[in-house]
Structures are given as C-alpha cells and as structure tokens.
Amino acid sequence: MKSELERLVADALKTLTGSVLPDPVDPAWISVERSRDASHGDYTCNIALRLAKLARRAPRELAGAVVAALPASPDLARAEVAGAGFINFHLARAAHGAVLRRVLAERERFGRSDAARGQRVILEFVSANPTGPLHVGHGRQAAYGATLANLLRATGHSVHCEYYINDAGRQMDILTASTWLRYLEHCGETLPFPANGYRGDYVHAIARQLYERRGRELQHPAAAVLSDLPADAPAGDKEQYIDAVIQRMRSLLGAGGFDQVLELSLAAMLGDIRDDLAAFGVEFDRWYSERELARSGAVEHALEKLAAAGTLYRKEGALWFRASQFGDDEDRVLVRANGQNTYFAPDIAYHLQKRERGFERLIDVLGADHHGYVARVRGALVAMGEPGDCLEACLVQFVSLFRGGEKIPMGKREAQFVTLRQLRAEVGNDACRLFYLMRSHDQHLDFDLELAKSRSNENPVYYVQYAHARVASVMKQLDARALRYDQAVALEHMERLDGAHEQAAVRELARYPDIVAQAAAARTPHALVHYLRDLAHAFHTWYNAATFIVDDAPLRNARLALALGVQQVVRNGLALLGVSAPESM
RNA sequence: GCGCCCGUAGCUCAGUUGGAUAGAGCAUCAGGCUUCGAACCUGAGGGUCGGGAGUUCGAAUCUCUCCGGGCGCGCCA
Numbered sequence: 001m002k003s004e005l006e007r008l009v010a011d012a013l014k015t016l017t018g019s020v021l022p023d024p025v026d027p028a029w030i031s032v033e034r035s036r037d038a039s040h041g042d043y044t045c046n047i048a049l050r051l052a053k054l055a056r057r058a059p060r061e062l063a064g065a066v067v068a069a070l071p072a073s074p075d076l077a078r079a080e081v082a083g084a085g086f087i088n089f090h091l092a093r094a095a096h097g098a099v100l101r102r103v104l105a106e107r108e109r110f111g112r113s114d115a116a117r118g119q120r121v122i123l124e125f126v127s128a129n130p131t132g133p134l135h136v137g138h139g140r141q142a143a144y145g146a147t148l149a150n151l152l153r154a155t156g157h158s159v160h161c162e163y164y165i166n167d168a169g170r171q172m173d174i175l176t177a178s179t180w181l182r183y184l185e186h187c188g189e190t191l192p193f194p195a196n197g198y199r200g201d202y203v204h205a206i207a208r209q210l211y212e213r214r215g216r217e218l219q220h221p222a223a224a225v226l227s228d229l230p231a232d233a234p235a236g237d238k239e240q241y242i243d244a245v246i247q248r249m250r251s252l253l254g255a256g257g258f259d260q261v262l263e264l265s266l267a268a269m270l271g272d273i274r275d276d277l278a279a280f281g282v283e284f285d286r287w288y289s290e291r292e293l294a295r296s297g298a299v300e301h302a303l304e305k306l307a308a309a310g311t312l313y314r315k316e317g318a319l320w321f322r323a324s325q326f327g328d329d330e331d332r333v334l335v336r337a338n339g340q341n342t343y344f345a346p347d348i349a350y351h352l353q354k355r356e357r358g359f360e361r362l363i364d365v366l367g368a369d370h371h372g373y374v375a376r377v378r379g380a381l382v383a384m385g386e387p388g389d390c391l392e393a394c395l396v397q398f399v400s401l402f403r404g405g406e407k408i409p410m411g412k413r414e415a416q417f418v419t420l421r422q423l424r425a426e427v428g429n430d431a432c433r434l435f436y437l438m439r440s441h442d443q444h445l446d447f448d449l450e451l452a453k454s455r456s457n458e459n460p461v462y463y464v465q466y467a468h469a470r471v472a473s474v475m476k477q478l479d480a481r482a483l484r485y486d487q488a489v490a491l492e493h494m495e496r497l498d499g500a501h502e503q504a505a506v507r508e509l510a511r512y513p514d515i516v517a518q519a520a521a522a523r524t525p526h527a528l529v530h531y532l533r534d535l536a537h538a539f540h541t542w543y544n545a546a547t548f549i550v551d552d553a554p555l556r557n558a559r560l561a562l563a564l565g566v567q568q569v570v571r572n573g574l575a576l577l578g579v580s581a582p583e584s585m
Numbered sequence: 586g587c588g589c590c591c592g593u594a595g596c597u598c599a600g601u602u603g604g605a606u607a608g609a610g611c612a613u614c615a616g617g618c619u620u621c622g623a624a625c626c627u628g629a630g631g632g633u634c635g636g637g638a639g640u641u642c643g644a645a646u647c648u649c650u651c652c653g654g655g656c657g658c659g660c661c662a
Contacts, residue, residue, distance in 0.1 A: 037605080046604060049642065059642070083605040084642070129662070171662060239661085318660050329588070329658070336660040343662045371589050372657045397590075398655080439598065442590060444655070446597065451611090460610070462624050470622065477621045522601060530599060533609075537626095544617090544626040585624070 004075065005032040005043050005089055012069035013047070020065045021055050032089070034511065038504065041080070041088035048085040059085025096503065097494030099510040103565040104487065111516045111572050114156035121157045122354050123149050125365035126277070127164040130269040131175045132200055134276055136399045137367060139420035140445060143436035143578070144396050144525060145365045146282040150576045151520035151528070160359065161284045164350060167266055168290045169343060173246045174198065175269070176262040180249055182207035183261075184219060191222040195233040196242040206268045210261065218261065220252050276421050280429060281578045290346055293353070299341060302349035302384065303334065311383040321348075326379030327388075329372075348380040355386050362390055363523075368397045368442075394523050396441045402448040427452040430579045431461045437525045437577055460533060464570060465582055467536035471567035472583040474548055478560070481549065490561035493554035497562055501542035505562055508535045512569050516576070525577065532573045539566045 009032065013025045029051070035044045048063035055062055063081040070079055077092045103110045125145025128138045145161070152159045166172075178197040182204050185191070193199060210218070225248055232241040250258045270287075277284075293299065303319075306312050311322045317337030321344075324331050334345040354362050366373070374393040382388040401408040401418055408418060424432050431452040438460065439445050451459060478485060497506065511531065519527040548559045571581040 031602080033604095036600095036608095040605075044604090049604075052642065086605065166662070169662070316660085320660095333660045338660080340660085342660065347662095367656095368590070369656055370662095375588090395590075395656095443598075444591080448597085451597095459624080463610090466622085466624050470625085474621050481621090518601080524601080526599085527601095530609080537609090540625055541627090543621085544623090547621065549621050584622090 001075065001091070001095065002032050002034075002043065004073070005045070006030050008070055008073055008076070009045055009047060009066065009087075011071050012066045015069045016065055020057065020062065021051065023054070025051065034514070035088065038507065040082065040086070041090040042507070043089040043091070045087045045089070046085075048081075048087060052085065063087050093495055093498070096506050096510075097497075099506055100494065100497075100562060100565045101491060103509055103568055104491075104561060107568055108572060108575075110568065111512045112154045112156075113513060113517060115517060116152075116520075117156040119157045119361065120160075120359050121152055121361045121363060122160045122162060122357075122359040123152070123363045123365070124162045124164055124354075126282075127166070128273065129166045129171050130266055130273060131171050131198055132269065133202055133272055134420040136401055136418050136420060136423050136447065139280070139423060139432065140399050140436045140441075141365050141367065141396050142277055142280060142282045142420070143433045144394070144441055147433075147437055147525040147528075147577055148363070148365070148394070148520075148523055150578070151516065151525060154516055154576060155520040157520075160286070163284045163287045165270065165287055165289045166343070167270075168294055168346070172262060172266065174242055175203075175265050176258065177242065177246045177249050178203050179206045179210060179265045180218065180253075180261050181225075181245070183210045184222065184225065186211045187216055187219045189219070189222040189225075191226055192232065194238065194242045194245055196238040197245075202269075202272070206265050209268060210264055213264070214260075218253060218257060224252065225249075276419075276424075280420065280424060281433070288350070290350075293346055293350055298349040298353055299346050302352045302380075303345065305352070305384045306334075306348075306380065309383050309385070321376075321380060321383070323376045323379045326382050328376045328379045332376055344376065347377060348384075351377055351381055351391065352384055352386070355381070355390065360390065361392065363392045363394060365394045365396060368395045371395050392523075394441060397444045399436075399445045399447050402446055402450075404450050405448075423447075423449075430465070431459070433578050434461045434464075434529060438529050440524065440526050460529075461579070462585065463540075464532045464536045464574065465580070465585060467539045468567055468570045468574070468581045469583060469585045470539075470543060471563045474560070474563060478549055483549065483556075485560045485564075486553075486557050487561060489554055490557035493558045494561075496555045496558040499542075499546065501538070501545050502559070502562060505535075505538045505542050505566060508538045509565055509569055512573070528573055528576060532570060532577075535566065535569060535573070539563075539570075 006027075009030050010025075010027050013021065013030070017024050030045070030047050032043050032045045035041050048059045048066060052059040052062055060081055063085045067079045067081060067087055070076075075092055075095045077090045079087055079089050082088050123145060126134070126138055126142050128134055134142070149159045149161050174196065175198055177194070178199070181191065181193060181197065186207050225245075229244050229248065230236050230240050232238055253261070274287075303312070306321060311325070312334070313320050313322065318333045319335035320331045321334050322331055332344055333342050334348070335341055351362060364374075371393070374391070378388050378391045381391055401423075426449060427435075435447055435452050436445070452461075475485065497503070512535075515527060515531045519525055546559065548556065548563055550556050550559075574581045
C-alpha cells in the first residue's frame, strides 16, 4: 500500500514538472508513512514540505497542486492537505477489508516476509563461561538473542545460532580446582577455600558427584595440598595463590587426574546451562567449543593471516597485533611472553572461522561491559581482509532485580547471586521473557519480581495473553449457544466493520508486518512487545464497547472474523517473543 | 583522562531515515459488570523532553558544549 501511494505521488509530481516544479523530482525524496494519528487518515506524505523551497511555493499551495494531480485509484477514498502542508491519504473501505482477509488467509504466516531472503547470518549469544550457572543478566541476553533470531527468520534471513563455549583457559582450571577442594572437604579434609575460587553451591554439587563416582581415589591429605603455598588474599595475592593450588593439584593427581575432574566439572556446568536454556525455550544450532577450535589449528591459521598482512610484531617477548591501526585504542597482545595465548587469539580465530563458514553477517549479542571488545575483533577481521561492517555487536545492558521496590544485591563470585533458573521458577517463563524484552536492550532493566509475579492489571504479560484467551472464550460461548462461525459469510460482509473501534483494530492489524520488519532490521524486539500491548488495547476497548455474538448473522460473522484476526496476530507476535498464547487463563 | 551507553510525567519506560497538539503502564482521583471472562474498559489531573547554543519551513530526534548517572580502558576472560 505504501509503495502504491508513493507511486501515485510520483506520477502527480511528474505531471507538475515544468509548470509548478522547475525540475524532475528524485523518487527517493518521496516517502509515504503511516499516519500516527487516526484523524490524519491512514497514510501521510511530507513531500510538499520538502519541495517547497526548491519550487519556491508555499508548502500548502504545493500540496494542493499535488493532490489535484493525483491519478485516481480504487484503494484511495480521498487525499487532503493538512497542517503545514502534509498530504493525508484516506483509504477506501475495501482496502481495510483486504488486511483482515490477508490475516485470515495467511494465518501463522501473516507478518512474515522474505525481504532479506537468503542472507546468511550467524547469531552468537549468551556464550557464558561454563564456570557457573546462568544468572539473570545472561537470561536477558538469551531472551534477546532467541527473539532476534525469530525476528530475523521471519524476515527471510537464514539464521544460525551459536553458543561459544570458553572451555579452555584459566577460568576452567579455577573451576576444576574449586571442585577438587570441595571434594576434599567432602572426604573429610579441612582446608581453606581460595579467595579467587568459585564458591557457589553448585560447586558442592559437582564435588558430591565426583565423590559418588570416584570415592576417595582423588583424595590427598590437606597438609600435602597446602604445604609451601604462597599466602592467599588479603595478606597475599589471590591470583598467585589460586595458580599455585592449580599447580599443586596437577602434581598430586597428574595431568590425567586433573583432566578427569575438569571434564566432570565442565560436563556438569554445560549440562546445567543447556537444560536451563532449553527450558527457557532458547535453542542453539551449535555449541562451539573453544578447545575444538584450538585443536583444529584455527588459531594458528588466523595468526598466519595476520602475520602475512604484516600486522603482528614482537615486543618484550610477547606477540602483538597492531590493533591501533585498525580502529582500536591500542595494540593488543595475542601470545603472552610465556607462550600462552590470550583469550583474544582464539576469539579472532573464531570470528574468522564464522566468515570462512560462509556467513555474510556476524551478529554478537554481548553484555554491555564487553563494548570495548568490539573494536578489536572488528580490527582483526579487517586486518585479515574481511569487511569490517560484517560484524555487528548488540550490547545488552545490565539487569537489576527488585523485590517490592528493594534492590537485590548481586555479585559474581559470591554465592548470593540470583540464577536464571531461580528467576524462572519464581515468575514463570512467559513473564520472564516478556519482562526481559519489554525494554530497549540499550537501556538498563529494572526487573521487579513482585510485579512479574502479580496476576493483576499491573502485569503486562496477562494483558496481552488475556486478549488471546478472550477470543477463545468467545468462540466457546458461540459453540455453547449452538452457533457456528462462517468465514465465507464474514468475508462477504467486511463492510459491516465500520465502527470506530473496529477500524482501530483493523489499523493495528495492518501495522504488524511493518513492526516485525522494523524490529528485525533495528534489532529491537521490544518494539514488538509495545505493539502487542497496543493491539491488545485496541481489542479490549472494542470488546468492552461491542457485543460480538449478535442475532444479525452477517454482522456477527464479520465481528468474529476480526476477533479471530486479532487473536491470530497476538499469537504470531507472542510466538516470536517465545511467550505462550493460552486459550484460557 | 580517553571511549561507549543513558538522562522524556511522581515511578518504570516508548517515541530509529528530523514532521502535525511529545505517548503508554503504574500510582492518584472520578466512573462502568443481571449482558460473549472486570486479568477489562471510560474519563481527569500530571511535562523547561537534564541545561545552553547551533543547523532549518520544522528538533525529544542531527551537531557542539556543559551538568548528572552507568560501563569499559590487563601479557584477566
């Protein structure tokens, strides 16, 4: 409809060229937008305002000339000049009926498009270290990423979702040592727990699992573990201390024993994370292991590419990347003086891999604290000959939990942080996902547990779901009165939907495809949440003002058709958000 | 100090190629069920869009500057 109107305007401008307008107008200047206010018609065009200076005419006068020159169209009831020089289009009623017809015909496909058909996107999100359960911040990234994937697929993208597992490196060693120390406690040893260790309850659970499988095979006396270790914090350095513990563990258990504890810890954590996400309705196409990446030689391959491009140099025994020449603030170390890679080296290799696997667009959903990381990865991609704009970062801001207006403190290494699992158990998946997605991702989120749990009018989750359930309820009532919905009759009598509330509901339905397209393009799932609230509001208002099940069969069927259309779009929208659409509540 | 994000109603927030009288929800106040589900609806009050300057027909939106808040600036990940 939009492009149809733009074409009409373009035709009108063409006939005015030479008389009212001095020069032909670039079609790119013409834009027709949906009117924000119903009193401004269905669509609006600001071309007269934009051309006024060029044409040396008053905007209203110019707009009048354009309106007079508009070709006739069956979809257009009338066009009029308004305000400073806007042209407002009022569509013919037949055009309104067409929207509802489409909803009813396309059903779950309504709102989908193939605007970006075939564009291959890899979407990486969550990618939390498997050193502890997911917390509420990860939950927001999970909800955001999963919904963004749905939106991108709905607009024709080919989307591959991936979770990058940081299963190599020091964090894993610390988890391994933490597990072992808790295991030793379980065996009856008494020893201090490192300041830098993971002290959550989940470590105890893994330790118990280790004990159940291996009995006392891995036990060593506390004295042997602790002898000659440097001081822990606060007197000493906590980093040096934990490293010494790891070293001691390796020497007492041997590399094989250490790896067994590591594997068990990793499997336990990863299993927990997978189950948690699956239960939250978040699925990945692939879980990509950093260790496998390292074993495949991908890191060396990336380093070679960087070296071949002349972007590496040695300084103080370390291997550096000239990131500062590629948009980063400073150069970055890839290989430490001790020969070990920094986390950055495999990350570069991973992103290069994504390109080499054929993905045109790389989208990383990251916590807002990782924003500094984007420039250096992009810089590395450019240095390796990839286009810098293929990488896109969506930074998701932090979540603060509130209970009854009081902020719940959260800390990572402390045992007191709230997990995603706990949050889901308390408020339910639906409220959880909707609350996570309600706010723009670049806005801090205040998540109020009491509000999310409340079954009152304060809770927007039920507001939208209620619209869906209400339609289902009407259809049940219809059945109870031994009446049947006849869509053929409804389609013949669309013109009966002429009330203001019905028109408003139809207008909302018509917006849906644009909302989906825009939310996908701008990576803003929250726009969909706001839309669904608007749609539900239009429906509830209409519901309160009108009776659907009336004796007049044509009117009854037309109204039921619109109600079913609303229900369909609510269901479609909630599906994209990963929220259920219940028949009754 | 440098970089990124944010500042809109009492509170939590929408408002994305610059558009018409800046919108929701909550809270407050006043109304609406004998009728398809009141988990709903209707109405009212509430604003220097952080301050200032600039760009132009037109700025919450773009530019500059100042103020206030968050985050990041490691041979940690």
